[in-house]
Amino acid sequence: MFLPRRKSTVLALACSPPLSAQPPKNRDEKLPNPAETKPSTAKPSIAAGKISEHYPVKSFIPLPTGTPFQFPRIQYSFGTESQEAKAEREERLTAVKESFVHSWAGYKKYAWKKDELASVRGYHSTTFGGWGATLVDSLDSLWIMGLKEDFEEAVKAVEEIDLSTTKLEVLNIFETTIRYLGGFLGAYDVSGEKYPILLEKAKEIGNLLYGAFDTPNRLPVTRWDWEAAKKGAKQEAFDGTLIAEIGSLTLEFTRLAQLTNDARYFDAVQRITDVLHEEQNKTALPGLWPVIMDAKRGKCTDVGFTLGGMADSTYEYLPKQHMLLGGLTPQYRKMYEATLSPIIKHIFFRAMNPGDEKILISSGVRVNQNAGVIVPDYEGQHLGCFTGGMVGIGAKIFDRPDDLNTARQLVDGCIWAYNHTQTGIMPEKFHMVPCRDDECKWDEARWLKFVGIRTDKIESIFEGMTDEEKGRWVAENQKVPQGFSSIPDRRYLLRPEAIESVFVFYRITGEKKYQDAAWQMFTAIERYTRTEIANAAINDVTSTDPEKDDRMESFWLAETLKYFYAIFADPDVLSLDEYVLNTEAHPFKRPRST
Numbered sequence: 001m002f003l004p005r006r007k008s009t010v011l012a013l014a015c016s017p018p019l020s021a022q023p024p025k026n027r028d029e030k031l032p033n034p035a036e037t038k039p040s041t042a043k044p045s046i047a048a049g050k051i052s053e054h055y056p057v058k059s060f061i062p063l064p065t066g067t068p069f070q071f072p073r074i075q076y077s078f079g080t081e082s083q084e085a086k087a088e089r090e091e092r093l094t095a096v097k098e099s100f101v102h103s104w105a106g107y108k109k110y111a112w113k114k115d116e117l118a119s120v121r122g123y124h125s126t127t128f129g130g131w132g133a134t135l136v137d138s139l140d141s142l143w144i145m146g147l148k149e150d151f152e153e154a155v156k157a158v159e160e161i162d163l164s165t166t167k168l169e170v171l172n173i174f175e176t177t178i179r180y181l182g183g184f185l186g187a188y189d190v191s192g193e194k195y196p197i198l199l200e201k202a203k204e205i206g207n208l209l210y211g212a213f214d215t216p217n218r219l220p221v222t223r224w225d226w227e228a229a230k231k232g233a234k235q236e237a238f239d240g241t242l243i244a245e246i247g248s249l250t251l252e253f254t255r256l257a258q259l260t261n262d263a264r265y266f267d268a269v270q271r272i273t274d275v276l277h278e279e280q281n282k283t284a285l286p287g288l289w290p291v292i293m294d295a296k297r298g299k300c301t302d303v304g305f306t307l308g309g310m311a312d313s314t315y316e317y318l319p320k321q322h323m324l325l326g327g328l329t330p331q332y333r334k335m336y337e338a339t340l341s342p343i344i345k346h347i348f349f350r351a352m353n354p355g356d357e358k359i360l361i362s363s364g365v366r367v368n369q370n371a372g373v374i375v376p377d378y379e380g381q382h383l384g385c386f387t388g389g390m391v392g393i394g395a396k397i398f399d400r401p402d403d404l405n406t407a408r409q410l411v412d413g414c415i416w417a418y419n420h421t422q423t424g425i426m427p428e429k430f431h432m433v434p435c436r437d438d439e440c441k442w443d444e445a446r447w448l449k450f451v452g453i454r455t456d457k458i459e460s461i462f463e464g465m466t467d468e469e470k471g472r473w474v475a476e477n478q479k480v481p482q483g484f485s486s487i488p489d490r491r492y493l494l495r496p497e498a499i500e501s502v503f504v505f506y507r508i509t510g511e512k513k514y515q516d517a518a519w520q521m522f523t524a525i526e527r528y529t530r531t532e533i534a535n536a537a538i539n540d541v542t543s544t545d546p547e548k549d550d551r552m553e554s555f556w557l558a559e560t561l562k563y564f565y566a567i568f569a570d571p572d573v574l575s576l577d578e579y580v581l582n583t584e585a586h587p588f589k590r591p592r593s594t
Helices: 008-012 083-111 133-137 139-144 148-159 173-190 196-213 226-230 243-247 250-260 263-282 312-324 331-347 382-397 403-419 444-454 467-477 497-509 512-529 555-568
Strands: 116-118 123-125 304-306 348-350 360-362 364-368 373-376 379-381 429-432 484-489 579-581 587-589
Touching: 083 116, 083 123, 083 133, 083 512, 083 555, 116 133, 133 139, 133 148, 133 173, 133 555, 139 148, 139 173, 139 555, 148 173, 148 196, 173 196, 173 243, 173 250, 173 587, 196 226, 196 250, 196 263, 243 263, 243 312, 250 263, 250 312, 263 331, 304 331, 312 331, 312 382, 312 579, 331 348, 331 364, 331 382, 348 403, 360 379, 360 382, 360 403, 379 382, 382 403, 382 497, 403 497, 403 512, 444 467, 444 484, 497 512, 497 555, 512 555
Parallel strands: none
Antiparallel strands: 116 123, 304 364, 348 360, 364 373, 379 429, 429 484, 579 587
């Protein structure tokens, strides 16, 4: 997830972007400097009176009922640890908690109740409605880490949030859903439903978001001009909608429906799922959905496919929604299993590397329908690192043990990408060389050739050089570590996806090496991103003295540090057998079978 702050009309007119285009989830396009952010100075009201419905639902799709399915256990059965192992684990746990406290203190001092902290200069910015995105996003992290006084203080601040006004002209429905609705619901669930104000706020934001679904086909306007809707304008979904933004609302709206017994919310997202299910085998790459969807017509005709930015959580939510619904409908399992085979065949690729490690990278493809060929880009993304956790969970709940090896290689691929840069931090985007055969031995000459081909530099020194000679020059002068063939985006944005999958796979296997990998990742991130105020994104993971970007997105506290904390906590903290985590790491209680 930085987040494109585009007007709705921009997406409506968007044509198919290349797979390297910026993703929606916070989550890629760089914002203006927080100090220069200029939202609308007006303070209009969203909820002063009800938004009129032009296309009301006549019959709501109900939540499935019955006794929840008894799923196979996801988590490893952890035994008693030695005193030495416990001491090491708790020391690491304390270090992660200290990092969270440091960043939380910076937020409280410089950006309290604001959306985001500018973590170098101590400013704040309004990026997600102005309702305190970092505050709401961090609630369940505070509870999980035992920071109860801070949690209580934050809940009191939540009571003061006025969801009837916003300074933003256009609301991103996806971001508002995963951060605010997910944040309120996760905190309500993890705190044992003891704070009614959290559910009340969830209902408030849910009612607001529901207005974006008032279209002829009930598919939502994902970049919502709420002022126009408030004035009575009819609206339609966009013909250029990012698949992640429309396909990643199910968990939050379903959990709200479960807690309120209000079928509207489940109906809203189930209609999206039914359209995706109908389109799944009609796309240019059957089983997968393209990055761009024509939501106005409910069609998926684009030809770019990825599990990285702009698509990721649509796939992530399939097994998770199956669990949240207690397995009472086969639909989400069918959709997941129908998509996994073409993903393994076309999206995941084994990457050649100097240590001959068996690693998989999640990339993207474009389909040339005229030529009947699928063109891979062999581009890895930090955003794509959630796939190891997704495949691992799917392997357990759907009894697909062979998929665990695929999950392991995906997780190991992301760990590899961390371990082989100059900072020990994975870049935002990179390319690697695909293996030619199952043996996949390191071939330096082939690697150099790919480096030479990948470079976008036009240097007079390249005249007369072979691709291999060009590659050697590029690798040395542009700091391309062995194994990478190019690094088009060298930033680290405090992202959580890699540690997310490392955490999940550790909980599945119990293998301590994944705790050790997590610790190595954490210490590298702390070393290069920590500021006097909090932590900040950095601009180049191949530099040992990278510049810091003056921004700390809310997912640093909501996701990244939560996963680092959970991997060193007791296994019953954030148990995968008790909770489903949304794409912002907010825990929703799973239904019990007894």
